[in-house]
Amino acid sequence: MRGAWQVFTKELRDALRDRRTLLTVLLSSMAVGPLLLVALSMLVADIEASAEARDVYAVGLDAAPTLANYIARQAWAVHPAPPDHEQALVARRFEHPVLVVPPDFERDLAAGITPELLLLSAGANQRAEGSAGSVAALLQGFNQEQATLRLVLRGVPPAALQAVRIQRRDLGDSRARAAQFMRLLPFFVLMAVLYGALHAALDTTAGERERGSLEPLLMTPQPRWALALGKWGAVAAVGMGVAVLACGGFLPGQWLLRSEALSAMFQFGLRELALFLAVLLPLAALLAALLMAVAIRCRSFKEAQASTTVVVLAASLLPLLTSFNGGGEQPWHLWLPALAQITLMQRVLEGGALGPADVLLPVLVAALGTALCLASVVRQLRTAAWR
Amino acid sequence: MIVVEALAKQFAQGHGRRRRVVPAVQAVSFVAADGCITGLLGPNGAGKTTTLRMIAGLLRPDAGRITVAGIDVALQPQAVQARLGVLSDARGLYPRLTARENIVYYGRLHGLPRARAEARATLLAGMLDMAPLLDRRTEGFSQGERMKTALARALVHDPSHIVLDEPTNGLDVLATRGLREALRRLRDDAGKCIIFSSHIMQEVERLCDQVVVVAGGRSVAEGTVPALLARTGLRDFEACFVQLAFGNPTVGNPGGLVD
Numbered sequence: 001m002r003g004a005w006q007v008f009t010k011e012l013r014d015a016l017r018d019r020r021t022l023l024t025v026l027l028s029s030m031a032v033g034p035l036l037l038v039a040l041s042m043l044v045a046d047i048e049a050s051a052e053a054r055d056v057y058a059v060g061l062d063a064a065p066t067l068a069n070y071i072a073r074q075a076w077a078v079h080p081a082p083p084d085h086e087q088a089l090v091a092r093r094f095e096h097p098v099l100v101v102p103p104d105f106e107r108d109l110a111a112g113i114t115p116e117l118l119l120l121s122a123g124a125n126q127r128a129e130g131s132a133g134s135v136a137a138l139l140q141g142f143n144q145e146q147a148t149l150r151l152v153l154r155g156v157p158p159a160a161l162q163a164v165r166i167q168r169r170d171l172g173d174s175r176a177r178a179a180q181f182m183r184l185l186p187f188f189v190l191m192a193v194l195y196g197a198l199h200a201a202l203d204t205t206a207g208e209r210e211r212g213s214l215e216p217l218l219m220t221p222q223p224r225w226a227l228a229l230g231k232w233g234a235v236a237a238v239g240m241g242v243a244v245l246a247c248g249g250f251l252p253g254q255w256l257l258r259s260e261a262l263s264a265m266f267q268f269g270l271r272e273l274a275l276f277l278a279v280l281l282p283l284a285a286l287l288a289a290l291l292m293a294v295a296i297r298c299r300s301f302k303e304a305q306a307s308t309t310v311v312v313l314a315a316s317l318l319p320l321l322t323s324f325n326g327g328g329e330q331p332w333h334l335w336l337p338a339l340a341q342i343t344l345m346q347r348v349l350e351g352g353a354l355g356p357a358d359v360l361l362p363v364l365v366a367a368l369g370t371a372l373c374l375a376s377v378v379r380q381l382r383t384a385a386w387r
Numbered sequence: 388m389i390v391v392e393a394l395a396k397q398f399a400q401g402h403g404r405r406r407r408v409v410p411a412v413q414a415v416s417f418v419a420a421d422g423c424i425t426g427l428l429g430p431n432g433a434g435k436t437t438t439l440r441m442i443a444g445l446l447r448p449d450a451g452r453i454t455v456a457g458i459d460v461a462l463q464p465q466a467v468q469a470r471l472g473v474l475s476d477a478r479g480l481y482p483r484l485t486a487r488e489n490i491v492y493y494g495r496l497h498g499l500p501r502a503r504a505e506a507r508a509t510l511l512a513g514m515l516d517m518a519p520l521l522d523r524r525t526e527g528f529s530q531g532e533r534m535k536t537a538l539a540r541a542l543v544h545d546p547s548h549i550v551l552d553e554p555t556n557g558l559d560v561l562a563t564r565g566l567r568e569a570l571r572r573l574r575d576d577a578g579k580c581i582i583f584s585s586h587i588m589q590e591v592e593r594l595c596d597q598v599v600v601v602a603g604g605r606s607v608a609e610g611t612v613p614a615l616l617a618r619t620g621l622r623d624f625e626a627c628f629v630q631l632a633f634g635n636p637t638v639g640n641p642g643g644l645v646d
Contacts, residue, residue: 002498003496006492006495006496007496010481010484010488010492013484013488014481014483014484017483017484018483208479211479211480211481211482212477212478212479213477213479213480213481214477214479215445215475215476215477215479216473216475216477216478216479216493216537216540216541217496218445219443219444219445219468219471219473219475220468220493220496220497221465221466221468221469221496221497221498222465222496223465
């Protein structure tokens, strides 16, 4: 074990002296939490603002005083649409739907002829499309009011037109709603851990081979398992350090939240931090061993970078399974590394239950995977130096 | 003492139909005595490096036996590695560590306490004339500086047996002289058993007490330089080597003159 410790301390010292790489990894991993939170909160704040905005952009509304009166009574503000609104909507320069009122609107309405209102938006203009629904609902309200008045004038009770009443109730709690926006966070944390361990794993295996220092190392009387264990320990420590920094970044990151609703819904305290780390640290250990097992087969750093792309790709794609799978969370998700961690972190953010068995299963899978990958590294070390 | 008996090693290249077997070493035997510098002399591809890697326990021979200080390498590779100081063909250093840290790291891997490893690093730096380099990071070291650091690293645990694979490759005249002097001192003062592989005649002629000529994966001759010259009846050691290795002293010399 003393040999493994010597290798571990040397590899860690070596990794820590690679200041430029270390700085890039640490800054990006520390910044990932706060930056994501700021970006998401800006997005949510924007959505909140546009949901709360009661603005209608119209053309020809001056010729429709009844409709203008209704809109004013609903506390909506009317703004004139720009003259080139059609081109602007298509080019996404203007992000509000435009209501076009025909010149004969008032006369037709009074005569009982159904006037046609035009609500303009563009399919590719997402913000205009998003607001078009609320403007349409506003106009539907006007329609309803006019119909009700006509029925009342004819002595028909308005309830005769209403066979059913629809009431919507959102059963998701505030944290689950917040988790919709936070779905990206666990993914980015996982990627930070992966990229944090990547450089150290490559340098300690393929890098060692390329610079010709592996052969002298294998001529020392240390058993190969001690060399592999020491190297893995250092790579895993770097990956775990990145995990701690990336997750820890969410604590101060919360203060930067610009959306009040999101700020109230996103609760990331010490308990959540501890759960995130309980989930992520075993994965960091597995990723370190897996990256080393892939890289030790490569003759150069460059070749190893190309080979480990497969690992990076797999770790990026596995979490997407939850998006493709309409059935929601499945029991087998916890058996797959990366997907299990994403699932559990998501559950933590949603405030869902996380039992010891839920955490233990991915830990056992990660431990088994780590052992297998390390065995492969030890086996490869035998031939890697001279092949 | 290092005893090598009927060593053989072959490598497989390619897979499936393209698989072919390349014999690297076919029959190499020699004895390297203590207090003696034994030169392994052979052309490129003769099997010198493969033989040294088998002595160092890095490769397992297909046939034959190697003992170092009476210990069988195949049976107790780690015990042999503890007694060996190997300057191999690959002599890469850790560029972000200082020369001292590189040397001490290997000392620690050989089981030396930190203080002893540090003291050995300082001692070897004096011996190899590299004291000013000791606390500099090895990144940017010249070829000679790298070789000295690698040699100090190989000797940090004060091994009784030293194996050097073409140590003068890339060294200038002064560095080569310095290395020769250091090896002589290790032989004369400490009675080390040193194996030195090279394909440079002058180097072997000037330094080695005993020469083993290796060609085509076989040891074809063994003896002192005067004995080998006497055996071929030639006065020039280069011609003598070509005669022993290839069976004809004029190989590679179209003029046909050998002396």
